[in-house]
Amino acid sequence: MAVPIQQMIRVGAYVIKQHLMGVKRYPLVLMLEPLFRCNLACAGCGKIDYPDAILNKRLSVAECLAAVDECGAPVVAIAGGEPLLHKELPQIVDGIIARKKFVYLCTNALLLDKRIGQFRPHPRFSWDVHLDGDREMHDHAVCQDGVYDRAVAVIRKAKACGFRLSINCTLFDGAQPERVARFFDDVMAMGVDGVMLSPGYAYERAPDQQHFLNRRKAKGLFRDIFRLGQGRGWRFTQSPLFMDFLAGNQSYRCTPWGKPTRNVFGWQRPCYLLGEGYAGTFKELMEETDWDRYGTGHYEKCADCMVHSGYEATAVMDSVRHPLKAISAAVRGPRTEGPIAPEIPLDRQRPAEYAFSRQVEDALARSDGLRSGLPGGSVRPPRATDYLSSPGAEHLQQSANMAERNS
C-alpha cells in the first residue's frame, strides 16, 4: 500500500479525536526544514534564494525534536533545502521515530548513496525522493543532467535494502500527460510504495516564473493523466479526495495550519509555501495568525495554489466528516469527465505583499555571519536588496555547487 495501514489508523484516530474534542485547528503533518542549503538549484524552487549567512544555518537536533513535541502532529516531513546535507540527520530521524511519529525524509537523492548506511528501515520511516518526471523532464526541472539516473539507481538500492520509499513529483506547465503516465508506470515498476503528486507553487523567488500551472490548466492536466491511468495500478500517497480535488471535482479551501512549517526562522506564517512572517512558538503560530487573510480568494499569492501542503489536510478532514464520499472516491478514482466544480472567485482577494527583503534583513541583523553572506564573497555587510533584483539564479547555482563540493 502507498500508505502503511498503521499510519492510516493512527492519523484517522488522531483526526477523529480532534473532532470529538472540538479542536478547530490542528496539525496533521509537521513540515520540518532543518536547513535551506541545497546541492541543486532547481528552476521552480523558491526555497533557497538566501544569502550564505542564512543558508549556513541549521536547526539542531534538540530544536528539531522540540518542534516535533511542540507541534504534536502524527506525521513529520523533513524537507529543506536538501536534508541530507545536515550532518545530524540520523539522530533527528531516530528521535522522531522514537516519539512514535511517521517520518518522510525528502531528498533529491544525490547524497543518498553516500549516507544510506546511516539510516535503517523502519515501518514508520520512508524516503521521499524528488522526481519530476522521466529523465528528460526531471533533469530539465532540476537544471542538471544525470540527476535522474543517479536518483533511480539509489531508489533501486534503497528498495533492495528494505526501505519504504515514495516519489515526490511536482508538475509544471508543459507537462505531457502521456509522458507523465509512462513515468508513473516506470516508478511503479521500480517498486516504489507510492507517488506524492502536486502542481508546483508559483514561488515569487523561483528563477523560472514562466512554467507554473494556473488552476484551470492544472485541473485539465490532472484529468488527462488520471484518465490515462485507469487500470494501470498507480499508487498515490495522498487521500482519494485530494486526487479528486486535483481533477477539479472538489471546491476546497486550503488548510494552511494542517501542515505547519518550522525552519531556521521559526514557525512560518501562514504555510509551507508562503513565508509572510514567523512565530516564536507553535502556539503563537496557531493562535495569533490571522488565517482569514490567506487562501485562494483571500490573497493574490494564493490564487493558483493547489499544492498538497495546503489542500491534503482539507481532503483528509473532509474524508473523516464524509466517509462514504471518501470511500466512493477511493473506489471509482478521480472523476475525469463531467463539469468542473465551481471555482473560488478572486475578485475580493487582497493584493500581494512582499516581505522577503524585510525577513532577510531581520535574519541577517540577528546573524553572526554578516560578513559571509554576499554572492561573490564581498565583505561589506549585505543588504537585502542584494538578493532582490531578480530571483538569484546565478547565486543559487554557486551555492548549490558549494554544497555539493562540501558534502
Ligand code: SF4
Ligand atoms: S492557498 Fe493556502 S496553502 Fe496555498 S499558498 Fe495560500 S495559504 Fe498557503
